[in-house]
Amino acid sequence: MTLVLEDNLEITGHDLRLAWPLADLAAGDTASPFMRIAPVGSAARVEFTDEALAAALQDRCPDLHRTDPSASGGRLRLVLWSIAAGISVIGLAIYGVPAIAVRLAPVIPAAIEARLGGAVDGQIGKILGDPPVCDDAPARAVLDRLIERMTTDAGLPVGPAITVRRHAIANALTLPGGRVVVLSDLIDQSRTPDEFAGVLAHEFGHVAAHDPMRALLAASGSSFLLSLVLGDLTGSTIVIAVGQAAISAGYSREAENAADAYSVEVMRRSGGDATALATILERIAKDDEKGEFAGLLRSHPFTAERTTRIRTMAGTETIGRRILDETEWATLKGICRNVPAKSAT
Numbered sequence: 001m002t003l004v005l006e007d008n009l010e011i012t013g014h015d016l017r018l019a020w021p022l023a024d025l026a027a028g029d030t031a032s033p034f035m036r037i038a039p040v041g042s043a044a045r046v047e048f049t050d051e052a053l054a055a056a057l058q059d060r061c062p063d064l065h066r067t068d069p070s071a072s073g074g075r076l077r078l079v080l081w082s083i084a085a086g087i088s089v090i091g092l093a094i095y096g097v098p099a100i101a102v103r104l105a106p107v108i109p110a111a112i113e114a115r116l117g118g119a120v121d122g123q124i125g126k127i128l129g130d131p132p133v134c135d136d137a138p139a140r141a142v143l144d145r146l147i148e149r150m151t152t153d154a155g156l157p158v159g160p161a162i163t164v165r166r167h168a169i170a171n172a173l174t175l176p177g178g179r180v181v182v183l184s185d186l187i188d189q190s191r192t193p194d195e196f197a198g199v200l201a202h203e204f205g206h207v208a209a210h211d212p213m214r215a216l217l218a219a220s221g222s223s224f225l226l227s228l229v230l231g232d233l234t235g236s237t238i239v240i241a242v243g244q245a246a247i248s249a250g251y252s253r254e255a256e257n258a259a260d261a262y263s264v265e266v267m268r269r270s271g272g273d274a275t276a277l278a279t280i281l282e283r284i285a286k287d288d289e290k291g292e293f294a295g296l297l298r299s300h301p302f303t304a305e306r307t308t309r310i311r312t313m314a315g316t317e318t319i320g321r322r323i324l325d326e327t328e329w330a331t332l333k334g335i336c337r338n339v340p341a342k343s344a345t
C-alpha cells in the first residue's frame with residue numbers, strides 16, 4: 001500500500017487506486033503518530049503513522065480537523081497490515097466497500113483467514129452431520145507424502161491441511177486458510193490415484209487464488225467485516241452461510257478455469273496424469289443418471305467445454321502416468337477403514 005500526496009491524496013495498492021481531493025479530507029481524532037484520514041461523506045478511510053505525511057497534510061488540507069470521520073458510527077472496520085517502501089503506512093481501513101474488500105482477499109492476514117477456516121470447518125461438519133474423520137495411519141502416511149509432493153514449489157500461501165471425512169457424497173471443499181475437506185466417496189469414485197489427485201490439485205488451485213476468501217467477502221461483504229471486528233466468527237450467520245456456500249455453490253467460471261489450469265500444472269510436475277481430472281468429471285457426470293448433480297458436480301459444474309479445455313492444456317504426454325503405485329493407492333483407498341460406515345443422509 002502506498003500513499004502519495006500530490007494534487008490529491010493518492011492511495012494505491014493491490015488492485016486498489018483511490019484519489020481523494022485534499023479539500024474533502026478530514027482527520028480523525030487520533031493520538032500522534034497515528035493519523036486517520038477520510039474524505040467527508042465517504043465510507044473509506046486510511047490510517048498511517050508517517051509524521052512527514054501528516055505534517056504535509058496539515059499544510060495542504062484546508063479543513064483537516066473539521067469533524068471526526070469516525071463520529072458517524074456504525075461503520076465497519078478492517079485494518080490490513082502492510083509495509084510500503086518509503087512511507088510507513090501501517091494500515092488501510094475500508095468501510096462497507098465490498099467490491100474493494102473482495103480484492104483484498106490475498107492480503108487478509110493469515111491468522112484471520114486461519115481462524116475463519118476453523119470456524120467454517122466446524123460449521124461444515126455440522127451441516128454434513130458430523131461425518132467421522134478417516135485417518136487410518138498407513139493411508140494417511142500415503143496421503144501426506146502425496147500432498148507433500150504436490151505442494152512443493154506450488155506457490156501456495158499456506159501449507160494446505162487436508163481432512164478426509166467419511167461421507168457418501170463425492171466432493172472436496174476448500175475453506176479459508178488452506179483447509180481442504182475431502183468426502184470419502186470422492187476416493188471411492190476415483191478409478192486411479194490421478195483422478196483423486198487431479199481433484200485435490202484443483203482444490204489447491206482455489207487455495208492458491210484465495211478463492212474461498214474472495215467468495216466469502218463477496219457473499220457477506222460488510223457483514224463479514226463486522227463479524228471480523230467484533231471477533232464473533234464461530235457462531236455467526238456468516239460462517240453458517242459460508243459453510244452452506246462451500247458445499248453447494250461453486251466459484252466463478254474464471255476461478256474454476258484457473259483452478260483447472262493449476263491442477264494440470266501440478267499433476268504434470270508431480271508425475272501424474274494431468275488429464276485424469278477431466279476423466280473423473282466426465283464419468284461422474286455420466287453416472288449421475290438422475291441428474292441430481294450432487295457433490296462435486298454441484299460445486300464444479302460439468303461442461304464438455306471444460307473437460308475439453310483441461311485435455312487441451314494437459315496435452316497427451318502425461319496420459320497413463322500414475323501418481324501413486326498400486327500398493328500405495330490400495331492403501332490410500334482404505335483410509336476410512338478405521339471408522340464405521342455412516343448411513344447417507
Ligand SMILES: [Zn+2]
Nearest residue numbers: 202256259300
Ligand atoms: Zn473448483
